[in-house]
Amino acid sequence: MVQIEGLTKLYADFAAVTDLSFGVQAGEVLGLVGPNGAGKTTTLRCLGGIIPPTKGALRIAGHDLLADPIEAKRGLAFFADEPKLFEHLTVWQHLEFMGRLYGVADTAIRGRELLERLDMTERANSLPGELSRGMKQKVVLACGFLHSPKVMFFDEPLTGLDPLAIRRTKDLIVAQARAGVAVIISSHLLHLLEEVCSHVLILKRGVKVAHGTMEEIRALPGVGGESTSLEDVFIHLVGEDAGN
């Protein structure tokens, strides 16, 4: 569903990501971890078609992101760390807008369903200024789910959420993966990734350090074995960069 070959992103002379290759299949949840400045957000932004990569091939839902960006983007949803909404569009108008942007024929039905699932029905006519952060996050999720994407990218999805909202978001991500969506989550919350992710990719200074299922990562030489937590694995593999 997501296939990356030799992704490199340079900012002038600085290499944010170097020769990164990996894939995520339908139903898999990949946790993208690494210390600050490891290239997680840059990778996600390249995958989301927000910034062009310097080198590499990216395929999203069967489409080449560079050659056919519109079709590739139709199959993905990108969730940034902060919920950013249009100041003068109501919640429902956000859904209408996204529906038209992605050509969702049954926007009205799906929109209502999503708002109901997210307990936002009563807020349909509210403007973003009248919503709490958690509610804004829900609007962003509803907008992202509306067009039934095959691939989802989450950049720090749980920042600033209360425990209940964290639980709900985790459940939503898992439910999406069970429904066959390929998910990539970038986060520093390693215990969350441990709960949600089927695979982990560890980056350090833009270079892949480890990639595989949780079991494969734990089985790496010198890591510590089956009972080792992801946090210990991470600290072992990333070393002194972990505190940056």
Add this chain to the structure above:
Amino acid sequence: MNHPLAYLVTRSTWNAIRARVRRLRQPKYLAGAIFGIGYFYFLFFRNVQARGLTRRNGSPVLDLGIPPELAPDIAAFVLLIMALITCWILPGSRAALTFSEAEMAFLLPGPVGRSTLVRYKLFNALFWMLLPALFFTFVSGRFAEGARGWYHAAGWWFVLSTLQLHRLAASFALTRAFERGLSSGRRRLLLALGFICVLGGLVAWRQVAPAAPDLKSVLSGQALGPYLEGLVRTGPATWILYPFKLVVLPWFAPTLPAFLLACVPAMLLQFAHYLWVTRADVAFEEASIAHSVKRAAMLAARKSGERPAALRSLSARQPLFALRPTGWAPWALVWKYVIELGGRRRLLWWAGGVSVFLAFVAIAARIPALRPVGVVAVGVSSGLLFSSIVVFPMLASQVVRKSFSALEVMRTLPISGPPLAFGQLLGPALLGAILQVTALAMIAVGSPAAARWLTQAPGFFLPCACIGLLVLPAFNLVTSLVPVALPLLFPGWFRPGEAAGIEATGLRFLGFFGQLLFNAVALAPAVLVVLGCVFLVTPLAGPAIGAFSAVGTVALLLITEAWLGLIAIGRLIDRFDPTEV
């Protein structure tokens, strides 16, 4: 335009207008709107609509004898210079379209092509150009000319929108050049060389062009017109200015047919620019994200009442004086304010610069040939002194609004409201006093009359000046009481970074007039004391006693008022609920 984007623009605009109208239900916005509209109508539009930019007798402000038929050529020349500077010389970074944070979140990862995004931003920008076009036509009084006013408005739109399109196209072209290895410095060098070549050509052409008139004949209104006519109607200027003239011609059209005729080539030029912009497949995303993030940070900073991060120096600053670990706690707030002002190095540079300038003005005022320097310095300083009555309270209220965001932390400090208020306001009050003393010193050294008066009456001048130094901070504190008290009394009315608009402008004017009224009342006793001393004490006890008693009593009065005011402000801070902001 792509359909969903049209939906976004129309819905957002409609909702914004509705929200604006709906908020007029709140008394503060209704009052602000009424006051703002009234203010603009009575003090601005009505006068300008009646006269335009002319003197009261109807004659133009400056008549240089330029024939009206030359105006399009001159406007074209101005446009050429503006396009050169703003589109080709000044821009240093890569092409960037500015997106809001929501646009970045929804449109960049969405199924929207690059050229669609460019068209969306372009049409948006061209649409909003209507506002300055209408505004410029309004303030220049052209709507008084009936239908011609609308031609002018459309003319403004053509000029502004073509310039905007050209700026975007130039930034795309420059980005292409950067991508091919042309650095900013090399581009400026190339432009400078090009400019020198053009200049050389013009100098060569000048051999055959008419001779430039002298300043006297220009001011007499006789020589400039024929000279300019000779310049723009002959040689290379004719064809260099031609495309720019096409852009400005709709502005000058006197009739509907002339306007429509002028619109055709202007629109063709716009269309050519449009093709240039939309067909340039330039990667603007990264620069746009960086630009938009910076803009969002600046807006957030403005909303919280702070200076935008981009304008702040990020280097560490040395304090002007050492802060002892024990002592009067509010002094720490003054210490912090001085660091925020710029730290030791910058303040010492300023002090040194001002001292050198003072010495220069003092010397210049005594040399007949340089006397205008003294006159200008005295004029500027008098203006600064007068404006400090308005500027200082603004500074003080800014400090208080800024501290709203930190008020929750400040409330946890072991300091009660009155000393907290004193600590917060003392820094700006002292800064204001230093500026006022500097302005007074500038007047004293720049004006021979003031210098003569000082040397004739040194006996009581120095003691009076010393007492006066006490008066100024107290005066600044008194004049700042209203702008500081208003946000504390009505926090909902004075939220930092509240939306702009005529209502917000009206609100600011309401606050300003309230402040003026309070200042008049607060300063009335001091004025009465001065008058009493001048007319009662001086005739009985002489000028020295009169002056001492006036300055002393005024100082006592203002210090008392400031002290009482600060206690009141402190109590307001103690009672203030930060959640109301």
